[in-house]
Amino acid sequence: MLDLGSIDRSDDRPPYRQIADILREHIRQGQLPPGEQLPSEAELIEYYGVARMTVREAIRELRGEGLVVAMHGKGVFVRSAPPVRRLASDRFARRHRKEGKAAFLAEAETAGHTPSVDQIRVTNEMVSPEVAERLKITRRDRVIVRSRRYLADGQPVEVATSYIPEKIAKGTPIAEVDTGPGGIYARIEDAGHQLAHFTEEVSARMPTPEERKVLDIGAGIPVMTLVRTAYDTDDVPVEVCDTVKVARAYVLEYDVPAM
Amino acid sequence: MLDLGSIDRSDDRPPYRQIADILREHIRQGQLPPGEQLPSEAELIEYYGVARMTVREAIRELRGEGLVVAMHGKGVFVRSAPPVRRLASDRFARRHRKEGKAAFLAEAETAGHTPSVDQIRVTNEMVSPEVAERLKITRRDRVIVRSRRYLADGQPVEVATSYIPEKIAKGTPIAEVDTGPGGIYARIEDAGHQLAHFTEEVSARMPTPEERKVLDIGAGIPVMTLVRTAYDTDDVPVEVCDTVKVARAYVLEYDVPAM
DNA sequence: CGTACCTAGTCGTCTAGAGGAGTTCAACGT
DNA sequence: ACGTTGAACTCCTCTAGACGACTAGGTACG
Numbered sequence: 001m002l003d004l005g006s007i008d009r010s011d012d013r014p015p016y017r018q019i020a021d022i023l024r025e026h027i028r029q030g031q032l033p034p035g036e037q038l039p040s041e042a043e044l045i046e047y048y049g050v051a052r053m054t055v056r057e058a059i060r061e062l063r064g065e066g067l068v069v070a071m072h073g074k075g076v077f078v079r080s081a082p083p084v085r086r087l088a089s090d091r092f093a094r095r096h097r098k099e100g101k102a103a104f105l106a107e108a109e110t111a112g113h114t115p116s117v118d119q120i121r122v123t124n125e126m127v128s129p130e131v132a133e134r135l136k137i138t139r140r141d142r143v144i145v146r147s148r149r150y151l152a153d154g155q156p157v158e159v160a161t162s163y164i165p166e167k168i169a170k171g172t173p174i175a176e177v178d179t180g181p182g183g184i185y186a187r188i189e190d191a192g193h194q195l196a197h198f199t200e201e202v203s204a205r206m207p208t209p210e211e212r213k214v215l216d217i218g219a220g221i222p223v224m225t226l227v228r229t230a231y232d233t234d235d236v237p238v239e240v241c242d243t244v245k246v247a248r249a250y251v252l253e254y255d256v257p258a259m
Numbered sequence: 260m261l262d263l264g265s266i267d268r269s270d271d272r273p274p275y276r277q278i279a280d281i282l283r284e285h286i287r288q289g290q291l292p293p294g295e296q297l298p299s300e301a302e303l304i305e306y307y308g309v310a311r312m313t314v315r316e317a318i319r320e321l322r323g324e325g326l327v328v329a330m331h332g333k334g335v336f337v338r339s340a341p342p343v344r345r346l347a348s349d350r351f352a353r354r355h356r357k358e359g360k361a362a363f364l365a366e367a368e369t370a371g372h373t374p375s376v377d378q379i380r381v382t383n384e385m386v387s388p389e390v391a392e393r394l395k396i397t398r399r400d401r402v403i404v405r406s407r408r409y410l411a412d413g414q415p416v417e418v419a420t421s422y423i424p425e426k427i428a429k430g431t432p433i434a435e436v437d438t439g440p441g442g443i444y445a446r447i448e449d450a451g452h453q454l455a456h457f458t459e460e461v462s463a464r465m466p467t468p469e470e471r472k473v474l475d476i477g478a479g480i481p482v483m484t485l486v487r488t489a490y491d492t493d494d495v496p497v498e499v500c501d502t503v504k505v506a507r508a509y510v511l512e513y514d515v516p517a518m
Numbered sequence: 519c520g521t522a523c524c525t526a527g528t529c530g531t532c533t534a535g536a537g538g539a540g541t542t543c544a545a546c547g548t
Numbered sequence: 549a550c551g552t553t554g555a556a557c558t559c560c561t562c563t564a565g566a567c568g569a570c571t572a573g574g575t576a577c578g
Binding site: 273274275309310311312313316330331332333334 | 560561562563564565569570571572
């Protein structure tokens with residue numbers, strides 16, 4: 001049986017924090033391994049002799065840190081750390097497209113994860129001002145909007161939305177759900193726009209409630225946002241991709257010349 | 260007077276979430292500008308006709324998103340956004356060093372902020388395994404450790420720790436508090452190591468309690484970590500710089516070849 | 519004038535209890 | 549054999565109240 005210690009009313013930390021600290025330590029040290037169920041609220045109330053809200057406050061603490069997930073009707077479970085994926089700066093190298101692999105799938109497989117994609121939606125929309133500026137098109141132009149969700153080993157790790165000028169995407173598989181081998185970048189090159197380089201803008205913040213839902217993360221888990229603009233060899237922007245990643249699942253690697 | 264709407268008991272969202280949504284919308288639309296005090300718990304209880312815990316739950320929601328800060332004994336206030344600084348991928352270009360400016364100062368000035376640096380500490384230590392691996396030196400080598408805090412307009416935005424092999428730094432201003440014009444990269448080049456390129460590893464997470472203190476941020480504010488390794492023209496690693504940035508204060512920009 | 523104290527207002531924490539809703543599984547009836 | 553029901557368990561949300569601690573401002577006292 002798990003030794004859950006006890007709380008000290010004379011401690012300067014409040015009881016709920018003491019309980020959170022005890023549980024956190026058990027998780028960190030592996031007495032509560034990933035996937036394991038925590039004692040139920042009722043058990044913790046009984047064990048520590050505190051009120052319901054006090055126990056819930058402690059659990060909330062751990063949920064906010066992303067250490068545990070609560071499942072309605074089932075229990076609270078130690079969160080299994082998502083596999084960390086390193087994104088090298090050559091992940092869009094042409095050789096991957098030549099091999100018929102989209103960037104995410106190629107990258108995830110080399111990292112030993114099982115990648116999958118779902119919630120693919122393709123629409124034709126008016127362009128937003130932010131995207132129009134990056135694509136150097138007018139506000140009245142239309143764009144193909146492709147959004148999708150990426151999962152690694154079944155866990156959602158990223159949602160992405162691509163914007164491709166209608167002028168480039170029209171009549172190509174880019175406007176279809178299935179873009180074929182090599183992904184949309186391969187199709188953009190098929191359309192005569194050889195890719196030259198990308199710019200990426202990286203920042204991080206807390207997720208919105210909707211992002212929390214689609215990424216299946218609790219409060220207290222930050223996300224990274226990455227806005228990538230792809231340019232062809234004529235320096236024409238051919239795609240803007242706005243991605244929201246579960247921060248803890250990624251390390252982004254870049255190479256910067258000292259010039 | 261602020262129109263705070265009302266809650267709908269037949270709505271499928273629970274009351275605490277409705278209240279959070281209403282307040283969030285007011286903040287987003289500017290009816291509750293940065294620095295403004297939210298109605299007190301007592302006022303919200305009175306206004307919506309709910310219990311204390313319900314109101315606190317709503318406020319907790321907003322705190323977790325980093326939208327507001329609660330100050331014990333004073334009230335809950337809309338958080339003011341710090342100035343966002345864009346870090347372009349050419350920020351370490353040689354021309355900046357030639358002009359005698361360290362990267363942070365050069366960048367901040369062009370962005371129109373008042374930069375400053377404090378809490379500079381310089382020590383000579385044993386190298387940690389992580390740094391040793393990046394610097395390609397043995398675990399028994401020593402490194403010069405330079406840590407400092409950066410502020411923009413008086414607000415802390417970043418703490419950084421640099422590790423330079425003792426072999427390179429010995430007898431140079433790198434081991435002094437004041438490194439002279441152009442910063443440590445200028446001094447490394449003076450020492451005969453012409454810089455060729457950097458690698459940067461970017462990730463994001465919630466801050467530790469100590470980081471919260473030195474960066475002067477409350478709970479609910481994520482940080483970005485950036486580990487930069489500098490290489491000279493012989494591809495020898497000459498510096499590792501580990502930085503922790505207040506995420507909301509930065510956008511990192513990179514250029515990636517499509518190759 | 520300055521200090522110490524008091525007080526009202528704020529958020530922080532805890533208690534005790536209620537009903538609701540999702541999950542699981544065993545008992546039951548068909 | 550199969551589906552339904554119900555009980556027991558879980559976490560979710562809300563109510564009502566209590567005390568504590570911190571802040572700011574006014575007041576009384578030295």
